[in-house]
Amino acid sequence: CMxxxxxxxxxxxxxxxxxxxxxCACEGLTFDNTELHEFxxxxxxxxxxxxxAEFSPCLTELVPHLLKVLEQDDGCLEKQAAAAxxxxxxxxxxxxxxxxxxxxxxxxxxxxxxxxxxxxxxxEIGAHCGAAFVPFLDQAVPLLQKAATNWHPLIKAEVxxxxxxxxxxxxxxxxxxxxxxxxxxxxxxxxxSARTVAVVTHILKDLVELMxxxxxxxxxxxxxxxxxxxxxxxxHSLALVANDCLEKVHALLTKTAPCQLSxxxxxxxxxxxxxxxxxxxxxxxxxxxxxxxxxPLFAQYLPQFLPPICxxxxxxxxxxxxxxxxxxxxxxxxxxGEAIKDYWKSIFLPGILAGLSDEESNVKRNAAFCAGVCCExxxxxAVADYGHLLQAVGQLFSIDHNSGDTPAAAVDNACACMxxxxxxxxxxxxxxxxxxxxxxxxxxxxxxxxNETVYKCLLGLIQMNNVDxxxxxxxxxxxxxxxxxxxxxxxxxxxxKLKLA
Numbered sequence: 001c002m003x004x005x006x007x008x009x010x011x012x013x014x015x016x017x018x019x020x021x022x023x024c025a026c027e028g029l030t031f032d033n034t035e036l037h038e039f040x041x042x043x044x045x046x047x048x049x050x051x052x053a054e055f056s057p058c059l060t061e062l063v064p065h066l067l068k069v070l071e072q073d074d075g076c077l078e079k080q081a082a083a084a085x086x087x088x089x090x091x092x093x094x095x096x097x098x099x100x101x102x103x104x105x106x107x108x109x110x111x112x113x114x115x116x117x118x119x120x121x122x123x124e125i126g127a128h129c130g131a132a133f134v135p136f137l138d139q140a141v142p143l144l145q146k147a148a149t150n151w152h153p154l155i156k157a158e159v160x161x162x163x164x165x166x167x168x169x170x171x172x173x174x175x176x177x178x179x180x181x182x183x184x185x186x187x188x189x190x191x192x193s194a195r196t197v198a199v200v201t202h203i204l205k206d207l208v209e210l211m212x213x214x215x216x217x218x219x220x221x222x223x224x225x226x227x228x229x230x231x232x233x234x235x236h237s238l239a240l241v242a243n244d245c246l247e248k249v250h251a252l253l254t255k256t257a258p259c260q261l262s263x264x265x266x267x268x269x270x271x272x273x274x275x276x277x278x279x280x281x282x283x284x285x286x287x288x289x290x291x292x293x294x295x296p297l298f299a300q301y302l303p304q305f306l307p308p309i310c311x312x313x314x315x316x317x318x319x320x321x322x323x324x325x326x327x328x329x330x331x332x333x334x335x336x337g338e339a340i341k342d343y344w345k346s347i348f349l350p351g352i353l354a355g356l357s358d359e360e361s362n363v364k365r366n367a368a369f370c371a372g373v374c375c376e377x378x379x380x381x382a383v384a385d386y387g388h389l390l391q392a393v394g395q396l397f398s399i400d401h402n403s404g405d406t407p408a409a410a411v412d413n414a415c416a417c418m419x420x421x422x423x424x425x426x427x428x429x430x431x432x433x434x435x436x437x438x439x440x441x442x443x444x445x446x447x448x449x450x451n452e453t454v455y456k457c458l459l460g461l462i463q464m465n466n467v468d469x470x471x472x473x474x475x476x477x478x479x480x481x482x483x484x485x486x487x488x489x490x491x492x493x494x495x496x497k498l499k500l501a
Contacts, residue, residue, distance in 0.1 A: 003046030011050050018051055022058060029065065034110035041066070041117030045124040056132035059125065063136045066125075069118040070143040072111060116158045119147065123162030130172035141166055141202055148206050153215035160210045160221035163203050164228040170196045171232065181234025183335070184295030190236045197240075200233055204241045211248040216259040219252070220279030227282075227289040235293050246290070246301060252283045253308035284309065284324050288331030298332070299339035306347050313351055319360040326355040326363060330370035337377035348374055349385055356392040364396055365410040365447075372417035372453075375424045383428045386421065390434070393417050397437055401445050408446035415441050416450035419457035431461075431468040439472055442479040443490065451494050455483075459501055 002021045006014040025043040028036045044062065048055045122140060126133045133140075144166065148159045171179055174193040181191050192200065207229070210222035226245060230238045238245070251257040260277075287305060291298050306329075311317075313325035329351055333340055340348060352374065355367025371389050375382045382389075396414035399407045415438045422429045444451055458476060461469035469476065480498050483490045490498075 003043040006050040007046055011052070011054070014050060015054070018047065018054070021047065026062075034114045037069075038110075038114045038117040041069075041114065041121040045117075045121040048121070048125045048128045052128045053130055053132070055125065056129045059129060059132055059136065063122070063125065063133075063140070066118045066122050067136070067139050067143055069115055070122075070147055072115065112152060112154060115147075116154055119144070119155070119158045119162050123158075123165040126162070126165035127168045129169070130177075131169055133169040134173045137166060137169060137199065141199065145202065145206050148210060153213075153218055156210060156213060156215060157218040157221050160207060160218050160225055163207055164225045164232075166203055167196075167200055167229055167232060170199050179233050181236070183293065184235055184297045186235045186239050186297075192233055192236060196233070197236075200229060200237050201240050204229055204237065204245075208241050208245050208248060211245070211252070212258055214258045216277065216279045219257070219259045220282040223249070223252075223279075223282040223286045227286045230293050231289055235297075238290070238293050249283060249286055249290075250304055250308070252280070253287075253305065278320075280312070280321070281324050284312075284328040287328055288335070291332045291335030296336055296339035299336055302332075302340070302343060306343060310347060310351060313354070315354075319358075319363060322355070322358060323360065323362040323366050326351055326370055327366040330366055330373055333370055333377055334373040338379070338381070340374070341378055341381050344374065344378060344381060349388075353388060353392050356395065361399065361404075361406040361410045364399075365406065365413045368393055368396060368410065368413035368417045372413070372420035375417075376420040379424055383425050386425070386428055389417075389421070390430075394437075397441065401441065405446050411441050412444040412447040412450055415444065416447075416453045419454050423457050423460065426466075431466070432471070435461075435468050435472055436475065439475045439479055443483045443488065448489050448491070451483075451490055455494050455497060459497060462501060 002017070002024075006018075006021070021043065025040040025047075028040040044058075044066075122144070126140070144159050144163055147155055148163075150156055150159070170193075171177060174196050175191075179191050179196075182188070190197065204226065207222045207226045211219055211226070213219055213222070248257065252260070259279075287309065290301075309325050309328050311325075312321040313329075315322075317325075329348060333348060348370070352367050352371045355363050355370065358364055358367065371393060375386075375389070393414050396410050399411050401408040401411040418429075418434050418438050422431060422434070438454075442454065444454065458469070458479070462476070480501060482488065484495055484498055488495070
């Protein structure tokens, strides 16, 4: 409870209670009660997240205890003959015999949960205590690697979640807290130190191996964690595992990975188009991350990756799949820019138009984003299709933005799309018709990430003394005034730009 309270009130407010809370949690470890230990580990994880560097003095005594928990036996899959020694010798929390009678699963459930909690705590401590955790990496990384091969998916999934946290201490110690890298640049010297490369290599290889697991939750978390590491460390880190990682992601997109071929997966998903595999969102996010890290270099893989991504955008797929697929296309368009031009007419444009006419607002939202970033990146290449895009995007302005967050986000992205199209090719846009419609929907109501795009466009038109901007001066002033209000959700950086207008 105190750990959750710490997260709720923050570091400054909780600081007076930190020492006493830690003392109580540590006292819980002196009792022979695995459940109490599990609760203590949850407290440690939350307090490390809140107190950050101020948690570091606790590491000397606490981390060795947590690592010792990882070494403990939580059960195993045993030959029946060995398990049958004595009448009750191997009966723990649960025992299951296979149909053939050859194996028995011995599960120490309480210890399993405690080990999971210890892994969570190690991950949060590594992520938030910076360089102070470095002395423990030589012990922590091998133990997490061993736990990654654990027989139970609960442990493997938790390890997949915790492994990236072992990279943070090295970045803090060797790189001042941040590795500066350039998209797609593997020709320049590696920005990672030799020690960082060693840790990152171990972590990424284990995560890529976990992507091959037969448990979908573990696979999803492994994909999320690979994304974290490569976006922290850049293209040189991805190069360490690129071929294997790309192959495994492609297998997941084509539904040929072990977690999709197991008996359980077949029973759950079958071949039905209306079944949504939620972990695939993490897979598609990782594809977008490939674009973010590799940039135009990823274009060489588009012939293999685009078809299976587009399969998720079929009208027969659930809305969550359709939104996921068009969102993935949008991320790739944003990161690859002109490198997608060979696929504009055949894949991106048809996908966008289908998404904009979709019945679901979240699909419309992602399609509007995709349309905008495609126009932004392709420049004159997309101009010939502005007419189709304007008509399709224009329909989104009839959505009632007060009917919910997702509809509001769809309208916001339609506004941003129009702004990107204006900036990409102002002479090919009917600004006199488009600008009043966009202004009528501003300030943005939901997707605040698009504020930068919208205000960059408006400020640019003003600086150019654009005739249509001058004609709508009063409405632009209203938008700026509301955006600068104290209760506005516009971030401070954009507010400063508006003040200078």
